[in-house]
Each structure stands twice: as C-alpha cells, then as structure tokens.
Amino acid sequence: MPNSYVIETRGLTKRYGAQTVLDGVDLALPAGAIGLLGPNGAGKSTFIKSLLQLEEKDSGSVRLLGKDIDTHGRETRRRIGYAPEQDCHIPGMVGCEYVTYCGELSGMPFEAARQRAHEMLDFVGMGQERYRKVDTYSTGMKQRIKIAQALVHDPDLVFLDEPTNGLDPKGQALILELIERIWKESGISVVLSSHLLHDVDRICDRIVIIAQGNVVAHDTLAALKGRRRPEAEVVVAESKESLMALFRKQGWSCSVLNNGNVKVVHGQSSLNPLLELMRAAGISPLEVKESPNALSELFLQALNKERVAV
Numbered sequence: 001m002p003n004s005y006v007i008e009t010r011g012l013t014k015r016y017g018a019q020t021v022l023d024g025v026d027l028a029l030p031a032g033a034i035g036l037l038g039p040n041g042a043g044k045s046t047f048i049k050s051l052l053q054l055e056e057k058d059s060g061s062v063r064l065l066g067k068d069i070d071t072h073g074r075e076t077r078r079r080i081g082y083a084p085e086q087d088c089h090i091p092g093m094v095g096c097e098y099v100t101y102c103g104e105l106s107g108m109p110f111e112a113a114r115q116r117a118h119e120m121l122d123f124v125g126m127g128q129e130r131y132r133k134v135d136t137y138s139t140g141m142k143q144r145i146k147i148a149q150a151l152v153h154d155p156d157l158v159f160l161d162e163p164t165n166g167l168d169p170k171g172q173a174l175i176l177e178l179i180e181r182i183w184k185e186s187g188i189s190v191v192l193s194s195h196l197l198h199d200v201d202r203i204c205d206r207i208v209i210i211a212q213g214n215v216v217a218h219d220t221l222a223a224l225k226g227r228r229r230p231e232a233e234v235v236v237a238e239s240k241e242s243l244m245a246l247f248r249k250q251g252w253s254c255s256v257l258n259n260g261n262v263k264v265v266h267g268q269s270s271l272n273p274l275l276e277l278m279r280a281a282g283i284s285p286l287e288v289k290e291s292p293n294a295l296s297e298l299f300l301q302a303l304n305k306e307r308v309a310v
C-alpha cells in the first residue's frame with residue numbers, strides 16, 4: 001500500500017557557502033493543514049524552495065505526494081502550488097490575466113485557465129480589482145492574488161510562504177480564514193510558513209517548528225497543546241513563606257521567580273489539588289497560572305535559540 005505522506009524528507013541538507021541552512025531534516029507529514037513555524041532566518045523558505053527544487057539541496061532525499069523529486073520532480077510540481085514570500089506578479093499585467101497566465105503555465109488550456117482563474121479570484125474575495133494592474137494592489141490584495149495563482153491549477157498540495165506578512169490584524173484574519181478553507185473545503189493540503197505562533201495556532205492541525213535549520217518539534221497541534229509540564233506559577237500578595245512551606249510539605253519543589261511569583265512543580269494532572277490545598281490553608285492567591293503548553297514553550301525556545309545564534 002503506498003504511504004499517505006504528502007511530504008517526506010530524509011537527511012535534507014542545504015548549505016549556502018559555509019552556512020548550513022537545513023541540517024539533515026527528517027520529516028514525514030500526512031495530508032492536512034501544516035504549520036511551518038520558526039523565527040526569521042530559521043530556514044523555512046529554504047526548506048520550501050529545496051522541496052520545490054528552486055534551490056538545489058546538497059544531500060538527502062525528498063518525496064512529495066509519494067514521489068521522489070529527483071526522479072519525478074517536474075511531474076510532481078504540476079500537482080503543487082506555491083505562493084512565495086516576495087511579490088511574484090508580472091509587472092504591467094492585470095490580476096485576472098496574471099492568474100490565467102499562471103494556469104496556462106501549469107499546462108491548462110486558455111479557456112479552462114481563465115474560468116478557473118475567475119473562480120479562484122472569487123474564492124480569495126477579489127471583486128472588480130481583478131481588472132486592475134497588480135502593481136496598483138494593496139499588500140492584502142497582493143497576498144490574495146498570490147494565493148489565487150497558487151491554486152489556479154487545482155493542486156493537491158500548496159505551499160504558502162509567510163502569507164500574512166505586512167498585513168494588519170484584520171487582513172491577517174481574512175487570509176487565515178481563506179487558508180483554513182483551502183484544506184477544510186477543498187481537501188488541498190496546505191503548508192503555511194510563518195514566524196507568528198498565532199497564525200499556525202489558529203488554523204493548522206499539525207505543526208513543525210524549525211530553528212537554525214533543525215526541526216525542534218513536530219506533532220499535531222492537539223498533542224503539542226496537551227503536553228503541559230505539571231508546573232504552576234502562583235501570584236500572592238503576602239504569605240509567600242507559608243505558601244512555600246505548604247507546597248514543600250506535599251513534597252512539591254518550589255522557588256520564588258524574579259517577578260516575585262512562586263513557581264511550584266506540583267506533578268498533578270490539574271490545578272484543582274493545588275487550589276484545594278491553598279483554600280484549606282486559608283491562602284488566597286491573586287492568580288494561579290498554568291505552565292505554558294509545549295507549543296508556546298517550544299516556540300519560545302526556538303526564538304531564543306535563534307537569538308543566541310545571531
């Protein structure tokens with residue numbers, strides 16, 4: 001039985017001169033909405049470009065939609081859409097001409113490409129602006145037309161590189177809503193690259209976190225969010241010492257953080273035993289914060305890793 005991964009890489013390595021930008025990336029990603037999350041410069045664009053053979057990998061193997069790109073690259077790319085991070089329109093062309101032309105470049109006959117271009121322009125919410133030159137578009141419109149051209153040939157897998165870049169919160173929300181529909185309504189697998197946790201957190205069901213060319217985490221969103229360390233931060237105005245004594249009596253280790261809050265490693269599956277214990281001891285905390293879930297924590301680590309490296 002053929003495997004059902006849309007993307008599989010083994011030891012994928014890419015260097016620019018002395019800099020190793022992808023360092024032996026091993027991944028197996030099933031169909032779905034996949035978030036490729038990492039700070040600026042982490043290697044997300046290089047990863048996408050190496051899969052699409054826009055950049056030549058130095059070593060390792062890649063299978064897209066079940067086919068090895070070294071032997072079936074051209075055939076595979078016909079079934080893939082791509083919206084790069086930077087502008088990719090042809091200066092002087094109007095929106096609908098441009099998307100139609102992209103369809104033709106993917107092998108569609110003119111009439112079919114034109115019809116599908118209009119459908120995709122409708123899908124991304126472009127009205128009469130489609131008859132204007134792309135050069136005159138706002139950033140939001142440019143992002144939307146990039147998505148339309150990536151979908152015009154009805155691909156099975158689409159790569160969207162930082163599609164919310166440069167947009168205000170409302171524009172970001174609109175684009176994310178569109179991307180969510182690509183997978184949910186059309187069944188087209190989406191790889192959404194972003195340096196914003198919020199983007200992938202909202203619409204992706206699987207997350208890959210990348211930092212300095214390494215995959216630092218890969219799991220379903222639900223699993224990453226579910227992985228919490230049994231720790232909590234307790235905010236109290238007073239009784240810090242008696243609170244710590246109470247926790248220590250339970251065998252829970254605790255310490256005072258720089259912000260003055262008490263951190264406790266309670267080992268419980270919920271905060272209830274902790275709350276009950278404090279209530280019985282007559283201690284009223286101002287707030288009890290759960291430890292961040294693994295997704296936020298891993299993303300912060302990825303950010304720090306990158307900062308250290310810069």
Ligand SMILES: Nc1ncnc2c1ncn2[C@@H]1O[C@H](COP(=O)(O)OP(=O)(O)OP(=O)(O)O)[C@@H](O)[C@H]1O
Pocket residue numbers: 016021038039040041042043044045046047085162195
């Ligand atoms: N053509 C190139 N020549 C030399 N170095 C490059 C080239 N393209 C990318 N790099 C370097 O590779 C590293 C990864 O870049 P990449 O664009 O893949 O990161 P990214 O995660 O997509 O971040 P961003 O969103 O900022 O583009 C960076 O240090 C970048 O400077």
